[in-house]
Every structure is written in structure tokens, then in C-alpha cells.
Amino acid sequence: MLQLNVKNETSRLRAVVLGSALNNGPTPTKEEAYDPKSLEHIIAGTYPIEKDMVQEMEAFNKVFQRYDVKVFRPEMIENYNQIFTRDIGFVIDDVFVKANILPDRNRELDAIQYVLDQINPSKIVRPPEEVHIEGGDVMLWNDYIFIGTYKGSDYKDYITARTNMQGVQYIKELFPNKIVKEFDLVKSKLEARDNALHLDCCFQPVGKDKGIIYKSGFREESDYVYLVNLFGKENLFHITRDEMYNMNSNVFSIDTNVVVSEKNFTRLNNWLREQGFTVEEIPYAEIAKQEGLLRCSTLPLIRD
Template identity: 65%
Template sequence: MIQLNINDEISPLKAVVLGRADSNGPVPLLENAYDPKSAEHIKAGTYPKDEDMVREMEAVAAVFKKYGVTVYRPEPILDYNQIFTRDIAFVIEDKFIIANILEDRSKEIDAMHAVLEQIDPSKIVEFPEHAHIEGGDVMPWGDYIFVGTYYGEDYPSFITARTNMNAVRHLQKLFPHKKVKSFSLKKSNTVADENALHLDCCFQPLGKGKAIIHEEGFLIKEEYEWLVNFFGKENCFHITKREMYDMNSNVFSLSPEVVISEKNFTRLNTWLREQGFTVEEVPYAEISKQEGLLRCTTMPLVRE
């Protein structure tokens, strides 16, 4: 049995689900793109190829192996995108929460059968129909759960708005002893660098009291300021709009001292090393074309 345990984003990782990219199927039609960045690459003819993404994901698997992490992969589904495991489920404490995601991605959870059968069924939680949530918007952080959402009345008109206030309230019910803190994020169906798809696309807490943040990803200045005050301004690495577009905040912590990052994030990786982190650099530029990066493709099950 897998003894689930996740209380934050940085404790030493013991077990994780890593997505797979070996059978994504044909390039999607433009009208079927889930986010503006994928649409951009479909239009430009630069949509990523399976073999390139497989190579990138194997580089991450090799880092996990190096650190003795148990890695699970979803079972393959022919012609189906199974890269972003973080969207479909997430763990808080000892609960495995199945997200309510876009309808045409519902097969992804079925491919996690080998993992699910090792989890105590009483620990598996499904959200009610009206509570939309994806794991990229949810960050357990000690006494807190940080949640990205969108408060606007026009929520239904955004395919890029993935977590609603019903879900925030439901999380608070599930974890009454935690402080659930929500942040309204900037959404755009059409302009990739104006769209914070998930909270981890514009913010990420790290070890050593540090955090990565993009001010313009937040719609409400006070909410952004709350985070900066929480971590301390001197501990926050502010990324530019271009760096947010390239997914600089979507790195992944193996432990409080070790971060997996994209090898082209020169400014960020230099800063991380200056702060005393070990940076494991991997190529992930092809995967980033679908508006997701390292945190999106990993679903931690057990941290120390």
C-alpha cells in the first residue's frame, strides 16, 4: 500500500507519478486547444513531437532515480495526452483528491489504476460536480492551502479558468483545520502571456523560505502583496512576463535544498544556486509549449 503524505511543496520526495508522452496522438485541431500557448504552437507548426517530449520526461525520470524516488507512470492510452498528471489529481495530507477536470480528459484518471489500487479507498476523495478544480491550482503549505481561482462572474466563458470558488469552499470543508487562501488569477483564452493557467504558472514556494512569483499573474494587488509579505520581499524571485510565459515558476522541489529546473532558465537557475540550492537542470522546452512544465507533469504521493 502507498501511505500518502503531502503537507507542502518541498519536503524530501519519496514517491511520485510522472506523466508520459509516448502516444499523444495527432496535433490537435486549433479549435480543440485547451490553452492559448498550445494554440500558438498549433498555428505556427511548432507543436511538440512525442519523441522530443518522451526524451525530456526521461531526463526527469533519471533525476528521480538518482535521488532514490519511487516513480509511477500512468498506463498508456493510445493517441491521448497523458503528460500533465498534476491536473487530474493531487494529494493533501493522506487524501488522494480526484480533480474535476475538462470532460474530454476524464480517461486520464482511469490510466492511474495501478496507483489507485495501492491506496486505501477510504482516502480517495472525489469533488462534487459543481466544484471545478485542477491540481496546478492547489498548493499545500503547512497550515495553509494556497489555491488559484477566478472570482469573475464570467468564469464559465474561460476555458483557462480551471478552479472555481465552489471548489475552494469544498477544500475548506475537507480540511477544516487548514487555512485555505485563494488567489484570483489573470485569465485569457487567446493571449498566452496574459494568462496564468494555474497558480503554479505565476507562483511557487521553495525551500529555505524562498518563493518565485509573477506580480501580473494576480488580478488583486492585495492578494499578491499578501504572498510577498508572507515570504518576505527579499526572499521572492520576481519573474518577468516573458519568464512567466516560459514557465519559470513551474519548477519542482525534490527537497528543501534540491530543485529540478529547465536548463534555459538562466536567470532563475543562477539565483537558485546563489541561494544555496542544488539545481538539477533538464531540457523541458518542448513540453512547455503546452503551457505546463515540471510541476504540471508530476504528482507527488509521498514526501517525508
């Protein structure tokens, strides 16, 4: 049996589900795009090809192997995008929450059923249908749970609005002892540079007391100020609009002092090293074209 345990984003990782780019299917049509960034690359003819994405994910996998992390991969579904496992579920403490994702992505959960079979069934929950919540919007910080949401009345018109207020409420009821704080995110169906698809597109903690943040990703300045007050401005690395577009906040921590990052994130990677982090640089720029990066393609199960 797997003894789930995840209390934050940065403690030593022991087990993770890493997505897969094998048999990823043809380039989607414009109508099939889930987000503005994919759409941009579909139109430009620069949408990533499977071979390149498989290589990038393999580089990520090799880092995990070096750090002796147990890696599970989803079973292959033919012609299907299975890269972003973060969307389909997440672990809080010792509970696995199945996400109510976009309906046509349900098969992705079936592909990790063999992993779920190794978890105590009483520790797996599935929210009711009206509750929308995706792993990219859920960020753990010990006593805190940060959740990205969208409070606009036009929520249902946005395919990029992935977590609703019912989702926030559901987590509050499930974890009454945690401080649950929601953040209203900026959404755009058309301009990827102004679309915080998930909370991890504009914020993520690193180490024990630091974080990466994009101020304009928050609809309310008070939400940004909340994080500044919690972490301290000197502990936050502020990214630019273009760095947010390239997903600089979507790195992934293997330990409190080890961060896996994209090799082109020069400014961020230099800052991380100055703060004393070991930065494991890998190529991930092709996968980034689908508005997802390192955190999006992982589903941590056990951290120390």
C-alpha cells in the same frame, strides 16, 4: 499500501506519478487547443513532437532515479496526451483528491487506477460535479493551502479558468484546520503571456522560506501583497512577463535544497544556486509549448 503524505511543495520526495508522452496522438487542431500557448504553436507549426517530449520526460525520470524516488507512470492510452498528471488529482496530507477535470480528460484518471488501488479507499475523495479544482491551482505550505481561482462572472466562458470558488469552499470544508487562501488569477483565452492557467504559473514556494512569483498573474494586488508579507520580499524571486510565459515558476522540488529546473532558465537557476540550492537542469522547452512544465507533469504522493 501507499501511505500518502504531502504537506508542502518542497520536503524530500519519496513517491510520485510522472506523466507520459508516449503515444501522445497527433498535433491537435486549432479547435482542440486547451490553452492559448498550445494554440500559438499549432498555428505556427512549432507544436512539439512526441519523440522530443518523450526524451524530455525521460531526462526528468532519470533525475528521480538518481534521488531514489519511486516513480509511477500512467498506463498508456493510445493517441492521448497524458503528460500533465498534476491536473487529474492531488494529495493533501494523506488524502487523494480526484479532480473534476475537463470532461474529455477523464480517461487520464483511469490510467492511474493501479496506483489508486494501492491507497486506502477511505482516503480517496471525489468532489461533487459542480466543484472544479485542478492540482496546478492547489499549493501546500504546511498550515496553509493556497488555491488559484477565477472570480469573474464569465468563468464558464473561459476554458482557461480551471478552479472555481466552489472548489475553494470544498477544500475549506475538507480541511477545516488549515488556513485556506484563494488567489484570483488573470486569465486569457488568446494571449498566453497574460494567462495564468493555474496558480503554479505565477507562484511556487522553493526551499523552506522562499518562492518564485509573477506579480501581474494576480487580478488583485492584495493577493500578491499577501504572499510578499508571508514570505518576505527578499525571499521572493520576481519573474518577468516573458519568464512567466516560459513557465519559470513551474519548477519542481525533490527536497528543500534540490530543485529540478529547465536548463534555459538562466536567471532563475543562477538565483537558486546563489541561495544554496542544487539545481538539476534538464531540457523541457518542448513540453513547455503546451503551457505546462515540470510541476504540471508530476503528482507527488509521498514526501517526508
